[in-house]
Every structure is written in C-alpha cells, then in structure tokens.
Amino acid sequence: MPVDVVGEFTATVAEEQREFCCHGCLSVCQTIYAAGLQSFYNKTPEGEKLAPPPEMPAELTTYDLDDVQAEYLDTSRSHRTIHLLVEGIHCAACVWLIEHALSKQTGVIQADVNLTAKRLQLRWDNAQVKLSQLLQKLAEIGYSAVPFDPETAEGALAKRHRGLLYRMAFAGFAMMNMMWISIALYSGADEGAFRSWFHWIGLLIATPTLLYSGYPFIRNGLIGLRRRYLTMDLPIAIGATSTYIYSCYVTLTQSASGHVYFDTVVNFLFVILVGRYLEAISKRQALSATRRLLELQPKFATLVEGEHSRVVPIRSVQIGDLLLVKPGEKVPVDGVIEQGQSAVDESMLTGESLPIAKHDGERVVAGSINGEGAFRVRAEKVLRNTALAKIVTLMDDAQASKAPIQTTADKIVPWFVLATLTLASLTFIYWSQFDFETALLAATSVLVVTCPCAFGLATPMSVAVATGIGANRGVLIKQGEALEQLSQVTHFVFDKTGTLTEGRLQVASIQCFGDMTEATLLQLAASVEQYSEHGIATAICEAAKTKSLRPLSISNFQSTPGKGVMSSVEQDTVYVGTLAWLHSLGIKLPTQYQPMLNQLETDGISCVLIAVNGRIEGMLGLVDSLRSDATETVQQLLNAGVKVTVLSGDKKAVVNAVTACLGDVTRQAEVLPKDKSDVIRALQQSGDIVAMVGDGINDSPALIQADVGIAMASGTDVSVESADVVLSHQMLSKVAEARLLAARTLRTIRQNIVLSISYNVIMVPLAMMALVSPLVAAITMPLSSLLVIANAARIGRHFKQQVN
Secondary structure (H helix, E strand, O other), X not given: OOOOOXXXXXXXEOOEEEEOOOHHHHHHHHHHHHOOOHHHXXXXXXXXXXXXXXXXXXXXXXXXXXXXXXXXXXXXXOEEEEEEEEXXXXXXXXXXXXXXXXHOOOOEEEEEEEOOOOEEEEEEEOOOOOHHHHHHHHHHOOOEEEEOOHHHHHHHHHHHXXXXXXXXXXXXXXXXXXXXXXXXXXXXXHHOOOHHHHHXXXXXXXXXXXXXXOHHHHHHHHHHHHOOOOOOHHHHXXXXXXXXXXXXXXXXXXXXXXXXXXXXXXXXXXXXXXXXHHHHHHHHHHOHHHHXXXXXXXXXXXXXXXXXXXXXXXXXXXXXXEEEEOXXXXXXOEEEEEEEOEEEEOXXXXXXXXXXXXXXXXXXXXXXXXXXXXEEEEEEEOHXXXXXXXXXXXHHHHHHOOOHXXXXXXXXXXXXXXXXXXXXXXXXXXXXXXXXXXXXXXXXXXXXXXXXXXXXXXXXXXXXXXXXXXXXXXXXXXXXXXXXXXXXXXXXXXXXXXXHXXXXXXXXXXXXXXXXXXXXXHHHHHHHHOOOOOHHHHHHHHHHHHOOOOOOOEEEEEEEOOOEEEEEEOOEEEEEEOHHHHHHOOOOOOHHHHHHXXXXXXXXXXXXXXXXXXXXXXXXXXXXXXXXXXXXXXXXXXXXXXXXXXEXXXXXXXXXXXXXXXXXXXXXXXXXXXXHHHHHHHHHHOOOOEEEEEOOHHHHHHHHHOOEEEXXXXXXXXXXXXXXXEEOOOOOXXXXXXXXXXXXXXXXXXXXXXXXXXXXXXXXXXXXXXXXXXXXXXXXXXXXXXXXXXXXXXXXXXXXXXXX
C-alpha cells in the first residue's frame, strides 16, 4: 500500500531501506523478521494487486514473541503465567494426563487444569523452555491449546459445542434408522431368508457412526496408549469397537448362532454424546457468573481526537487516550472524568444498588454503566489492568486452583481407568465360560458404566460455582484452598483502622502548646506526612488541603511503621508520631498537657504529636467511626462460636472506646505492624485456624501468615495481593457471608464425592452381574455427572437462603 509521508518512518529490513506508514507497522515488521517469519509478507505473486492479508498461519513459534504474549500476560519476568484454552478436555483423566505430562517438562513450574472451563493455568520459566514447546507437547498427547481470550474462548466454545452437536445429531439419525432394523430382527427376521440383508444394512449404518460420532473416543484412546497414558475415552472406545468387531464377524461369517449388536454401538454412542452435550450446557449455565462479568467489558470505545471522535476496538485504546462515554453505554476503561457529569451504575463491581453521581476529577471503572449524562474520561488502566479484568482474573485463578480435598481426588482418578479395564476383563473371563455374547455385553457395560467424570467434577465444579456466586456478591476468592480453610476457621482477627472502622480519619482538634499557630502546625504536619500511605497521613493532608495550606518541600524523609515519620522542613527537623515514639527519641511532653492527652484518648480520639527541633509544639486529634455493619458482623461470628480479636496500633484507651459496642471480643492495642504476624502465629500455635481481615500495607505480613487472609479492596495493592479473599463491595458483612459460602461449598463437595462413589459402588457390580445393558450403562454414566453439576448449582440457592 502507498505511504502518505515518505521519510517519516523508515528502517533497514532484510538489508533494504523500507518505508512505513506508522511506528506500529515498523515495529511489527522488525519483530516478524527477527523471528524468522517473513513469509508472512509473501501474500501474492509479483505484479498482482495486494489483497487483504490472509489468516495467520498457526505457527506455534509466534507465541514465543514477547509482543504477542504481552496481550495475555506480564512479560517483564522470566517466570510467567498464562491461561490456555484447551480443546479436548472432558473428564478428570484428561486433567491428570495434561498436568502430569507438562509437570515433567523442564522449566514448568506449575500446571493446573480447570475441568469446568476447559482451561489450563500454566506457570513456566521462559528462560528454560519456550511456550511453543509446551504447546507442542500438548499437541503430542492429543490436546490443542491457544492463549485464553474472552472472544476467542466464546468462539472456540461455540465451535466445540457445534461439533459435538453435529456428531450427536448424526448418531441420533443413525439410531432412528437402526431402530427399524432392530425391530425387524427382534420380530423374527433374524431367522428368515433376509437375516443377512438386515445385518449388512446395520453394518452400513453403524460403520460411519462409529468412525464419525465415535471418532473423538477412538482418537483420544489411541493417543493415550501411544503416550502410555490411560484416558477415560479408552474404555468407551474398547467397548464400542469390540462390540462392532464382533457384530462384523457375525455378519461376514453368516454365523447361525451369533447375533449382531450394531444397534447397541449406535445407541450408546448417541446417549454418551447426548450426556456430554448436556454436561457442557449445564457447566456453562453453572458458570454464568463468570460469563456475565466478561460481558461487562465493552468491545469498542469512542476515541476523542481533537474536535472529532471515532469508534475503535477496545484493544487499540492506550493509557492517556481521551474517550467519550455516551448515555447508556458501558465505561470501557478505568480512568478519570475530565469533562461532563452523569450518574454511573457500579452495582456489579461495588455492590452499591443506586447509581453514583460522577463529576470532573472523579474516577470511573470499566464495566460500570453510564446513566443519562455524557462525559469524557482519560484512560488510566486498560484491558487486563482494569478492576473488572482483575476480578475476572481472580475468578479464573480460583477456578484453576485446587483445594486439598481435590488433590486427594486427583490422586485416585488415574486408577479409575486401570480398575475399569481390570474389572471389565474379569467380567469377560467369567461370563465367557457360559456365553460369549453375554460376556461381551457385560464387559462392555462395565467399560461404559465406570467413569471418574463425576468424581473428578465433584470439587472443581463446586469451587467454580462458589467463586462465581462470591464474585457477584463482592467476595472474590483467589484460591480454591481458601474455601476449604475458610470453612474451618475458628478465630477471626480484625485490623481496626480501615477495616472495622471506616478508615476515613478526620482531624477533629488541633492543640498548640507554644507560640505556633494552628495553621502553621497543620502545615508542618502535612508537609512531613505527604509521602506516607498511612490513613493518619491522608487525614492530615486532607485537613491541610481543606484550609488551602500547601505542603512545604521536605528532605531526609524517614518513616518508622506504627510509630511516626520525620523529615527536614527548611532548616527545621520535624517529627510527627506517637508519644511513646517521641519519648524513645528523648523528646518529652510537658506534664501540664498529659491530662488533655489522656482525656482525648479516653473519648476514642487518636492523638498525633508534632515536635520541631526536639520540642513538642502541639498535637492533632483524629477520629474514626466503626463501619455501619461492623457490630452485626462481629455478633454473627460470635454467635457461630467463632472467636474474634481486634488488633490496633492505637492506645488501649482509644481501642476500647471505639470497639466498646462490639461485645465480648479480645482487644490488643499498641501492636506494631511487624508484630501483627507474631500475634497470628501465636494464635495458630494455640490450635486456632486463623483468618486475618485487613486493608493496609502494614497488614500484608499478617495476611500471609494467617491460614486465610481477607483484604478489603479499598486497601493497598500489596495487601490485596497478599490476601486469599478480597472483599470488593467494601462491606464488612461480606466476611460472614464468605464464611457461610465456604461452609456451604465444602458441604456440597463432600455430597458430590459421596454421590459419585455411590454411583460406582451400585452400578459397577450390577454391570458385572450382566444386569445392566450397554445402553443403560451409557444412559446412567452421564447422568452421574449431571447429578454432580446440578448439586453444585444448588450452592447459590442454599447460600442465598442462609444470607437472607
């Protein structure tokens, strides 16, 4: 194509000077040539007009390029994590096969398969092994994988369902025609002159059915054998092919004593495919919460360029772009409103039922729905960095993770196939002493009826449903293990400031001890605190801003967590912190001010003292109030027999005053941030299973130390990263809800395991006793999986009943 401005974007490519239309095309071209993929440009013969580029070849090496991987993961580190959409996963044996095959590869750190979503979470060292090599390994064992993308996933899922539907429809059509053959044979035609003709017609119908509808089972079974892995498709393939081969033998030899079972082959292939299709649909409905969150992300955005605007794909939006959000549209990015105002519905993300008024300078989040107004927003976070994308990522991680109870199940699953083959062989050997056909049908029934699918789905399906329900209610569960641990917690530990309290401290009083004015005292304190992240620092800086006091420039800033900060302001050394900290530095409070300090703390007011050049010049009184649902939440936990402890760095008098209405809880005051994890450890050593609820950066060690870390999403990124559960709706009542959800989920997992084991304990002996035909076995096998899925879906209804 012609270049409009010659000489603006040039580069030497393949020893030839080239012209480009923009910097993007130049960079991509250099990347393609550097990767040895220049054949991409050989689209048409020389002399012909250039057509639109064809589809990119499916070369796995393209996924090794950082530019390509950047769409799906963080490429700044050698240790990388990616979500892959894997085609061909349908049972727990597939999960075991993929995880064990990849875990043996050099450089693979972790491989976790999400059976319900057909996804693989892969962590690997990019310096030791390339992504293309791991994708190739998956292909060798019979699974096709591509990086997960919501749009790609929906397309691949629809394609997989469509393919399954086609095979099912073909088998159904064959079954209907085979019914006429079966009726004729059972009505006496098997003894007449046309017996062989009916057999040949059955062969003509069953052969394409086995080769097309049964192809996935045969293919996966053979690939597993070639790679020395036993997949769950192998018993089905053996059952179908052995019955088909015997029927072919009877047809070709015209045996007078034998019977054909082409109808059995066609019927149970159709029923199994119906079961798998219903299972896929049921899973999708059970996981609808994840899909609803994905659908919140707009596919397009209106980009403002000067006086004009144009609609662009969301993937092309960059940080700093100015976007127009029209009435009724979804906000495409996280950003700040620069012009306009409106009411925005953020209920899916924050739990706030009413639209929130937004004006210039206020932040909006991707996925929220604009009201009747219009505004322009400057993009700060796009695509996978938005709050919505992080919520979806947390859900994906949780669904891909394994709870301890599932790890035990995974160890058992691989032995299911071996046990199935062994039991089928024993059944065949026993019945063959009496009747060959009975032996064949009984062994086939054992092969078909014994399936670990329900057992394998018991835990991941429940975890997937629970994480979806939790996300809708503002409880983001990052790990499946957290659900199991949370249901067993015996002791909840709450950080006070920002967790039990609103976290919005306000300067209630300013006391000057010398000649310094209140404005000067507040300005000095705000100057020193301007680089601190603590809630006290924020309150002081806000108070100064309200009084139009600008912070002064400082140097030599030093922070002592839990005690205070100091820095040089012009020629003075200024300290802002607790009385105990100042005393440790040799700075004493005049005795006449001690009663005032004691009275303020008794009233629940936290005091911060300001010292200049070794002399205390005054103090600030800050107040904070309990969250509206704090008392109710704590009472629910106490009523459930759970112990509650409040941790705070404040004075004991302040802690007692603020938490007086909470009831019989343990209060630990003047706990330094570095000591919070020690408190948690001591509780664990006493035999308690501890959950820590916090929000600040100083809570991170305690969140990690606890058996379950719960962070308020309003907290810092560090505390959120350190937690196992994140409360996105900023409501403390979600702590009690999370505990109820975890308990309900663990109960459902146990029910599912009992159901799956009971099914096999009942059906396998019946099949071995030749009391179950292959067709009945094919019907009951998927029903067991559907029963587990349906029971997992009940988590939502039971949970809502408990909460309401």
